Amino acid sequence: MAANSNDFSVPTVQLLAPDGTFAPNEAAEEFVPYFERLTDADHERFYREMVVIRRFDREAANLQRQGQLALWVPSHGQEAAQVGSAFATRPQDHIFPSYREHVVGKMRGLDVVDVLRMLKGLTLGGWVPEENGNFHLYTLVLASQTLHATGYAMGMQFDGATATGDPERDEAVIVYFGDGASSQGDASEALVFAASYQTPQVFFLQNNGWAISVPASRQSRTPFALRGHGFGMRSNRIDGNDVFASYAVTAKHLDDARAGRGPALIEAMTYRVGAHTTADDPTKYRLDADLADWVAKDPIVRLKAYLENRGVAQSFLDDVEQEAADFASDARKRALEVVAPDQDVIFDNVYAEANATLVEERAWFEAYEASFEEAQS
């Protein structure tokens, strides 16, 4: 880019064309070796994860419409960005999600019913990261998690848990955020701190076009990928609907982070095909034509075409459909079975150690509740 020019364009890394042809573009060249790590079984895993989560996503939205969930946060359209990047993580890595990365959680071992339980209104947070593949809690306050990720990565440096030269052991962090969250001061501060301390960390920005009703153009005049350079870190824009690009670019930057080469920023160009949440109505602010353009670039259709071109068995595709249906129906069944915890659980774990004020309030509450039971008996 020429100095003082208004040309802020950046190349977009793409390996898989929208028609399913494997055709890495120029920007993708350095990432092809990372793609070549993948086996046919990995390609099939990508497809399976994407199809299964989309079916689950639809089932969860149905649960919300039927009054079973207070809210649902759809991920339809962003499956390639999420599946590819999640597959690039290693078991020892830590993942800091935003709140739409259901498949990332699933791939790290999270039971999706834990997400449903929270959105059913029965828990805060809802899971223990260390028991769920180091998949940290969803963060509804935008961009706060970018700083937690940076602090966690600094802890890895402090512990000597990274940059030892052993990729099987060296740890790294990936943090998910979005085009809207990028405007938060916390996001900029996280990028400053990460660059300053050279943390082992990948910032994975899913640019899905919309922050509820506000287009990405309101957040930034330049591609978000360019911002990374301003903060002093390697940055790439990728086709976020190309699962191979998402995998390969994330794998490279995570490997570099693990090896002590510092943080990186990835901007994944994708699209929120559904609403922001089930409380939102995108027809009020979005053009049908825009949506149709992106639906034509659907990440699952693209990967399916690739697999078919390579002669994947129809029985595999059928099996995946069945697995998706089974997964969704199992999640639905178990979500319906989730029961509310005891009422006085709300007093638990506010502090690690007993707090006299809370002890007194809880005792009052229990006696008050018990007084009704006595009155009824």
Added chain:
Amino acid sequence: MTMIQDRPMAASANRETMTMATAVNRALGDAMADDDTVLVFGEDVGALGGVFRVTDGLTARFGERRCFDTPLAEAGIMGMAVGMAMNGMRPVVEMQFDAFAYPAFEQVVSHVAKMGNRTRGRVRMPIVIRIPYGGGIGGVEHHCDSSESYYVHTPGLLVVAPATPQDAYSLLRSAIRSPDPVVFLEPKKLYWAKGEVDTSLEVPIGAAHVIRAGTDATLIAYGTSVPIALAAADAAEEEGRSLQVVDLRSLTPYDDATVDAAVRSTGRAVVIAEAPGFASVSSEIAARVSERCFSWLEAPVRRVTGFDIPFAPPKLERYYLPDVDRVLDAVDTLNWDA
């Protein structure tokens, strides 16, 4: 200034006279020596040793891994501390001044305070947030706030405000050991006041204590207002009134038992605090004492606080700050003819 020396203290080789700033510095150094996971960071805390020199020498002694300067961004400092605590560290962060902590407020309220609850107790936040606070030093605007009410109103946080070098030392050690996050409010105007410190003395968080015996009325104070309460009690004694003084030391958890027992013993209470009085720690104390000690009270609970205005400019701060005369004026209204 009246110093608190009347507490019985066992003879100990660990006793030494020092300023509160030195006591805080000593506590940080001792905690870092005891526990490798204790990290001190913030703005100017490294080579400079902090704008109040409270972290002086820590980088030289423990290295830049343990005590280091950060980029100039309070939300960044706090959010980074959250991530470090998740990863097993015990961060002790410095917010350079009370009002400079506000950019970090979202991280404190939504994450530091709530993470333990959101993970059902599995991911605790053993973070200490040190904040030099309050006025009385002729500071320019945005350098003199008493911001304790914001923090005590947030479930999940512990909040302490020492008034002596001893409590500063012992409470900071307790705070760093605590599995819960602690907002540690250091009264700037008392940084250079000296007192005796016994480094072997433990002071638990949540324990108020009576620092001056008295029979006619109880003055309830914390942090910056403690020396005022003591001076007022001295002055009242000359006028023939015996005032008891309670130093809260911890605001959360609040020590109802000690305060209630004290107020019931005298039947009269005045709460003294530098912060604006409306919807504040002082109003909470007045409400609790009124609810719990009503039958013992000879007069309504009075409060002597800062006005409900922005902290006054340096040359006018004396008109804002509670002082001995205002306390005595309040004491005079406690229905003595009853």
